[in-house]
Amino acid sequence: MALLTVGSIALDSIETPFDKTDNALGGSATYIALAASYFTAPVEVVGVVGEDFATEHIEMLEKHNIGLDGMQVIKNGKTFRWGGKYHFDLNTRDTLFTELGVFENFNPIIPEKHQKSDFLILGNIGPDLQLKVLEQMEKPKFTVCDTMNLWIDLMKDKLIEVLKQVDVLIINDSETRQLTSEPNLIKSAQMIQKMGPKYLIIKKGEHGALLFGENQIFSAPAYPMTDIYDPTGAGDSFAGGFTGYLHRERDLSFESLKRAVIYGSTMASFCVEKFSTKGLEDLSTLEVKARYNEFKELSRFE
């Protein structure tokens, strides 16, 4: 059965200290699906674009065996556009503009044949939309959810509803503390697990990631990057690599989840090496495996 993801599909205008680009392919569902496509197929996307969405993007996604049955194309509509500028240290960014376009009235409709998908990734969209998706699904075996500070600010109640129904929540360290008002990260993580998710993954950027299970913790290193060209999509790529690996392996043990965290980190590291989705477009299985092994070497001691 398929791996289904629901999220945004966007055209991004990005400025970093190194370069800038306009109208490049972006969006959470896009990055998730591309990252997952290196592990498993089919990966099905539910999202919305306008008529201005270039055919070349569709072709590129289809080349990666990404199913677009669930991608609504709105006549005379304009695709969601986001413009952002990263600061010198690449850790902070300003949103320059947001043009919601067709995303403003996005109603995620899961095509009937995908309602039975057993692996689901709820990309970073409003928890109200995530709930609409969950309502249409026939009890997926494994649901992974991404979110962000904006939704914790604006729709905390709805987010808490979502958390009751997901297996894994992926957030960053400041969002973890924001969600619980608990400064100690470990305590904060335990509090979130009590809200529903059996597993919690805390992304810490240059400091790696933490995976929390039932009384188990795994600490994953960060890939040492000297040249980050564009951090956009790193978190989505993590979610895609993580879930894509598990969808292929069909092993949901903690040991398998650890490996999935490393594969998620692997895809995030490729993502940020190039602008937009370029870093995820032309990888080989060999390159992915080689970087996984670099992660292993990085944290190994006897």
Place this chain on the structure above:
Amino acid sequence: MALLTVGSIALDSIETPFDKTDNALGGSATYIALAASYFTAPVEVVGVVGEDFATEHIEMLEKHNIGLDGMQVIKNGKTFRWGGKYHFDLNTRDTLFTELGVFENFNPIIPEKHQKSDFLILGNIGPDLQLKVLEQMEKPKFTVCDTMNLWIDLMKDKLIEVLKQVDVLIINDSETRQLTSEPNLIKSAQMIQKMGPKYLIIKKGEHGALLFGENQIFSAPAYPMTDIYDPTGAGDSFAGGFTGYLHRERDLSFESLKRAVIYGSTMASFCVEKFSTKGLEDLSTLEVKARYNEFKELSRFE
């Protein structure tokens, strides 16, 4: 031959969200020597105290086989006192007062028999004093240096002189960036290695530590702590555990240094579990080894 350390010996007044204490034993040399004492002997301390320094502290240190030949006791002098208050998240602290006392005119004199020590830890004192120590030594085999933001601000030139003569520099991530003005941590680390130290260790608190060697990087996890009672001395305990292990093993390969980083992290984790030096006073070798194994389990994946 001995492991020699030079640093401050202090009486600390500490306030955390959980408790407070006055005139508790502290100082970089104290924490370093205690942490190292679980791995090797003799550990020799060079430092200065006043006549007010309690006999019970001396007895406790001697019980740990810590040699105090190099500890100057100044008649009618007052021991260095520091008062600090930790904020709710324990990551930031305010210095409430600093009374230098006998430390103001501290001139580190290395007793002749210790000038041949082959392992040296320069605790966190001014780089001018660290240089004075280095001048008196007969080419130690392995020198580890700690420093802090204050010295990067006030005595950067002298610190750079020190760096030319040490094998390992231990600093935290913000100090790394401060020293080089390079926001990318990996690039920044490489720049510092070019200043002299063959190895650099970047302590990242709750995010673990990084060890940089010649074209090799090791990422060490942080011990997941839910209850940090007093962060004072964590960095010093790290330096003591790290160097103490290496002094015992006499193996300076990168693999051995990795294990030393974990033993350093182990001692830092014990340190912060109790107030002042209490967390380092009554450990067993078994407890130390057990925590080392917990670190291993935390970051292991196949």
